[in-house]
Amino acid sequence: VNLTRINIVLALLLVAVVLPTLVVRVDYSQPNIEILPHMKYSSAYDAFSTNPNFANGRTLQAPVSGTIARGDLPLDFAATPEDAIRAGEQLQSPFAAVDGMALSAAIEQGAEVYRIFCDTCHGAGGAGDGPVPKRGFPPPPSLLTGKSVTMKAGQLFHILTYGQGSMPTFTAQLSRENRWEVIEYIRSLQQDAARKAAIAAKSAADAAERPGPEDETKPDSQKPEGEQR
Numbered sequence: 755v756n757l758t759r760i761n762i763v764l765a766l767l768l769v770a771v772v773l774p775t776l777v778v779r780v781d782y783s784q785p786n787i788e789i790l791p792h793m794k795y796s797s798a799y800d801a802f803s804t805n806p807n808f809a810n811g812r813t814l815q816a817p818v819s820g821t822i823a824r825g826d827l828p829l830d831f832a833a834t835p836e837d838a839i840r841a842g843e844q845l846q847s848p849f850a851a852v853d854g855m856a857l858s859a860a861i862e863q864g865a866e867v868y869r870i871f872c873d874t875c876h877g878a879g880g881a882g883d884g885p886v887p888k889r890g891f892p893p894p895p896s897l898l899t900g901k902s903v904t905m906k907a908g909q910l911f912h913i914l915t916y917g918q919g920s921m922p923t924f925t926a927q928l929s930r931e932n933r934w935e936v937i938e939y940i941r942s943l944q945q946d947a948a949r950k951a952a953i954a955a956k957s958a959a960d961a962a963e964r965p966g967p968e969d970e971t972k973p974d975s976q977k978p979e980g981e982q983r
């Protein structure tokens with residue numbers, strides 16, 4: 755075997771293969787050879803491509819005005835206080851007539867919605883003491899003692915749908931069902947609070963009526979240890 759001859763062949767091969775890659779400049783801005791280009795380039799218009807067939811030059815057209823999304827019945831209310839009252843008269847919670855099991859499932863779901871979307875402002879218990887108002891956002895009224903106790907469910911639904919003052923709308927985050935669920939949860943918080951307040955009021959009244967062991971006028975805390983109830 756003649757080593758020099760092999761070396762010459764190898765050197766020639768090197769020149770033949772490597773040199774062109776150094777000399778020939780590839781233009782990366784141009785497509786390379788494309789096999790089956792129709793698989794890469796759709797002959798249909800892409801959703802966001804321009805389109806000469808429409809007057810506005812777009813492929814994706816807005817729905818005809820008045821179009822209703824499937825399964826979505828439009829609400830006939832405006833974002834006004836008057837329409838909030840009207841919503842209270844006309845809208846009924848879908849959970850108003852369900853059995854106890856279905857209602858507690860809705861309340862449980864509502865508690866989850868509340869934890870995610872509401873307690874940052876309204877506070878975990880609904881007292882209006884969440885972390886956001888502590889940082890300067892206008893504090894919301896208590897959901898346990900404020901107006902929302904006497905407001906009809908439909909009115910609360912109107913607030914969640916259209917907002918009220920600095921309370922934002924939640925239509926983008928919450929389906930209608932989620933909104934009703936969180937309303938049922940707020941109602942359950944309100945009922946708990948009312949029950950606790952009634953028990954506290956009753957025991958205070960009982961304490962006032964019952965004659966004390968020695969001095970009725972002395973509050974419990976001033977009596978000696980052991981006599982406190």
Ligand code: HEC
Pocket residue numbers: 867868871872873874875876886891892893894895896897900901902910913914918919920921922924936937940
């Ligand atoms: C960014 C803070 C913020 C978040 C989040 C928020 N709220 Fe509010 N909410 C407010 C404020 C502030 C008000 C008082 C609005 C006003 O009347 O000026 C309010 C008012 C309300 C009221 C009416 C209370 C009344 O007495 O008038 C209800 C009911 C209510 N919110 C429920 C909810 C529910 C349910 C959620 C979660 C889905 C929620 N809020 C999320 C800030 C918030």
